[in-house]
Amino acid sequence: AQKITQTQPGMFVQEKEAVTLDCTYDTSDQSYGLFWYKQPSSGEMIFLIYQGSYDEQNATEGRYSLNFQKARKSANLVISASQLGDSAMYFCAMREDSNYQLIWGAGTKLIIKP
Amino acid sequence: DAMVIQNPRYQVTQFGKPVTLSCSQTLNHNVMYWYQQKSSQAPKLLFHYYDKDFNNEADTPDNFQSRRPNTSFCFLDIRSPGLGDAAMYLCATSRSQGRNQPQHFGDGTRLSIL
Numbered sequence: 769a770q771k772i773t774q775t776q777p778g779m780f781v782q783e784k785e786a787v788t789l790d791c792t793y794d795t796s797d798q799s800y801g802l803f804w805y806k807q808p809s810s811g812e813m814i815f816l817i818y819q820g821s822y823d824e825q826n827a828t829e830g831r832y833s834l835n836f837q838k839a840r841k842s843a844n845l846v847i848s849a850s851q852l853g854d855s856a857m858y859f860c861a862m863r864e865d866s867n868y869q870l871i872w873g874a875g876t877k878l879i880i881k882p
Numbered sequence: 883d884a885m886v887i888q889n890p891r892y893q894v895t896q897f898g899k900p901v902t903l904s905c906s907q908t909l910n911h912n913v914m915y916w917y918q919q920k921s922s923q924a925p926k927l928l929f930h931y932y933d934k935d936f937n938n939e940a941d942t943p944d945n946f947q948s949r950r951p952n953t954s955f956c957f958l959d960i961r962s963p964g965l966g967d968a969a970m971y972l973c974a975t976s977r978s979q980g981r982n983q984p985q986h987f988g989d990g991t992r993l994s995i996l
Binding site: 799800801803805810811812813814815818820859863864865868869870872873874875 | 922923925930937974982983984985986987988990
């Protein structure tokens with residue numbers, strides 16, 4: 769079974785609009801961490817934001833926020849006021865306490881239209 | 883200022899000719915990782931080092947090896963590259979293997995096999 773599911777293979781969004789990228793996860797661990805990474809076409813993998821399973825507040829980092837709904841096992845990334853430079857592949861990943869590996873979703877390709 | 887540096891950015895080698903990819907870090911992180919990423923896929927972990935302790939993933943091909951001579955440097959050696967080894971290779975570091983520790987990536991080396 770997929771542990772990280774990103775249901776949107778691709779998205780087109782108008783510049784300056786907000787965008788939500790979906791991520792659902794599956795784990796039986798009580799303790800885990802959720803990460804979002806951005807990968808532009810140039811290839812580098814950029815860490816964006818982290819949410820811990822025990823964190824009560826949603827994480828925020830500048831224009832990025834994480835809409836964490838623990839009961840629904842979802843950790844959606846919200847980008848406010850999108851910019852052309854936000855066009856990239858976005859990966860959701862999870863690190864369980866019981867497993868040293870990062871478990872990756874398949875990614876969502878986001879394209880921002882001018 | 884780059885904190886995880888991969889050289890070279892692009893590498894072309896011949897089928898069967900050994901190749902070495904390098905990674906260095908200025909973060910003084912304990913853990914270093916090597917990932918292989920093929921087009922439009924999530925990264926796949928090949929190995930990681932916790933300090934000098936080497937951990938090889940079960941499905942990492944035998945012709946892939948790694949060396950970590952000191953905290954700052956890590957190398958990926960491909961002894962006899964095949965056409966299927968053409969991919970992006972990403973090096974990453976983390977302070978520890980704690981679930982709240984993000985991995986920080988270099989810009990990657992894109993490997994082509996002729």
